[in-house]
Amino acid sequence: MITTGGGTGTGNGTERSEGSPDAVVHLYQELRRRGVSSLGEVGAQLRLSPEEYERCRCELTDLGLIVPTNPAQHGARGELRAGGVGGGPPRESAGDEAGDGDTVAVIDPEIALLRLLHREREQLREHLDEADRAYDTLETLAGAFLRAGSLTRADADVELLSDYRRIQQVLEDITDVIQHSLASMHLTSLRREVGERVLSRDRRQIENGVRVRAMYSEQACVSPEVAEHLRRRVEAGVEVRIASAVPMPLIIADEQFAVVPVDPAEPAAGAVLARGPALVRSYLALYEHCWHTALPYGDGSAPDLGGDGLSEQQRAALSMLASGMKDEKIARGLGVSLRTVSRMLSELMQEMGATSRFEAGVRAYRLGWVD
Structure with missing residues (x-):
C-alpha cells in the first residue's frame, strides 16, 4: 500500500524524480497534497521524462489511485490509461480549457484497494461462470457414461467395442472417473511403456482414496520384468494376487462398469462394455471368487488355514x-x-x-x- 506521510514528500513540488524508482510515489504524494489538479502539470514540475511520466500514469491508473475529473472523461478511465492526455507531461498549461483535459482526482489507497479487489472478484466470478457452462456442456455430452452414480440398480447397458483405439479410450475414460474401487484380471503381462502409464495411474487413484486390486495368472509372472512391475505396483499400494489360472481379462470399476472380452479365446475379437450394477454384479462375483482363491503376490505358498478358513x-x-x-x-x-x-x-x-x-x-x- 502506498503511504502518504513521512519525509518522502516533495516539498515545493519541484524536486526532480527522473529515473527514481519512487517516482510514482512522489507523483502520487504531490497529487494528493494538491487535491484535484493537472496530472501533466505536476509531472512537468517534478521534471519527469516522457517515459517516466508514462510509467507513473499507467501504474497509478491501473491501481485506481487516480481518476479523471473532466466530465467528458469521468467514468472512462481507458482514455487516461491509454495516454489520452499526451505521451508526456506538458511544459505549460494552455489555459483552463486545456488544463481540464488531464485533471485528475486522487483516490485513497484503502478505497482503491477495495475497488481493485471488487474488480478482481467480478472477473473471477465471470471465469467461474464460464467454467460452469463448460462443465454443463461436457456433462450433457458425456451423458450417463460419466455419471456412474446415475445408474440405478435396474439400469443396464451394453456396448460392443470392436476398434482397438475405442477400447483404449473407454479404459482411459473409466479409470478417470473412478471414485471407489478398481479390480482387474490379466492373462498376460503389459508392455513396458504401458506398465509405466499403469503405475502413474495407480498412484493417482490411490492418492484419491480408490482401492486398486489386480490379479495375474502364474504364466504371466515368469519374467523378471513382470516381477519388477508387480513389485512396483505393490509398493504403490496396489493389492496384487497371483492365481494358478485366470479365466479371462476383466476390468471392473466402482461396481458400475465392466470391460470383458467378446471371446476370451480370441483377444482380437473386441470387448464388451457393460454398464450398471444389474450386469456388473455377476462379473464382480466371479472376480471375488478368483480373488479369494489366489495368493497375495510374494507369498511362496498357501497359508495354513484353520477350520474357519482363517490363517x-x-x-x-x-x-x-x-x-x-x-x-x-x-x-x-x-x-x-x-x-x-x-x-x-x-x-x-x-x-x-x-x-x-x-x-x-x-x-x-x-x-x-x-x-
Missing part, C-alpha cells in the same frame, strides 16, 4: 482389532507393514460384509473367530 495371522489381526487396537499397533504385533495390515483387514471386512471396524470385531466374535 493364524488373520486370526491374530482380528483378535487385536476386536480388542480396539489401531492398525499401527497391529502391524507391530504381527511384524508386518502397515500396508499389509490395512489390506488384510479390508479383505476380512469385505468377506464378513462389515462396513466398519467395530462391526467387523462384533461379527468376528459372533462367528467364533476370536475369543
Whole structure:
C-alpha cells in the first residue's frame, strides 16, 4: 500500500524524480497534497521524462489511485490509461480549457484497494461462470457414461467395442472417473511403456482414496520384468494376487462398469462394455471368487488355514482389532507393514460384509473367530 506521510514528500513540488524508482510515489504524494489538479502539470514540475511520466500514469491508473475529473472523461478511465492526455507531461498549461483535459482526482489507497479487489472478484466470478457452462456442456455430452452414480440398480447397458483405439479410450475414460474401487484380471503381462502409464495411474487413484486390486495368472509372472512391475505396483499400494489360472481379462470399476472380452479365446475379437450394477454384479462375483482363491503376490505358498478358513495371522489381526487396537499397533504385533495390515483387514471386512471396524470385531466374535 502506498503511504502518504513521512519525509518522502516533495516539498515545493519541484524536486526532480527522473529515473527514481519512487517516482510514482512522489507523483502520487504531490497529487494528493494538491487535491484535484493537472496530472501533466505536476509531472512537468517534478521534471519527469516522457517515459517516466508514462510509467507513473499507467501504474497509478491501473491501481485506481487516480481518476479523471473532466466530465467528458469521468467514468472512462481507458482514455487516461491509454495516454489520452499526451505521451508526456506538458511544459505549460494552455489555459483552463486545456488544463481540464488531464485533471485528475486522487483516490485513497484503502478505497482503491477495495475497488481493485471488487474488480478482481467480478472477473473471477465471470471465469467461474464460464467454467460452469463448460462443465454443463461436457456433462450433457458425456451423458450417463460419466455419471456412474446415475445408474440405478435396474439400469443396464451394453456396448460392443470392436476398434482397438475405442477400447483404449473407454479404459482411459473409466479409470478417470473412478471414485471407489478398481479390480482387474490379466492373462498376460503389459508392455513396458504401458506398465509405466499403469503405475502413474495407480498412484493417482490411490492418492484419491480408490482401492486398486489386480490379479495375474502364474504364466504371466515368469519374467523378471513382470516381477519388477508387480513389485512396483505393490509398493504403490496396489493389492496384487497371483492365481494358478485366470479365466479371462476383466476390468471392473466402482461396481458400475465392466470391460470383458467378446471371446476370451480370441483377444482380437473386441470387448464388451457393460454398464450398471444389474450386469456388473455377476462379473464382480466371479472376480471375488478368483480373488479369494489366489495368493497375495510374494507369498511362496498357501497359508495354513484353520477350520474357519482363517490363517493364524488373520486370526491374530482380528483378535487385536476386536480388542480396539489401531492398525499401527497391529502391524507391530504381527511384524508386518502397515500396508499389509490395512489390506488384510479390508479383505476380512469385505468377506464378513462389515462396513466398519467395530462391526467387523462384533461379527468376528459372533462367528467364533476370536475369543
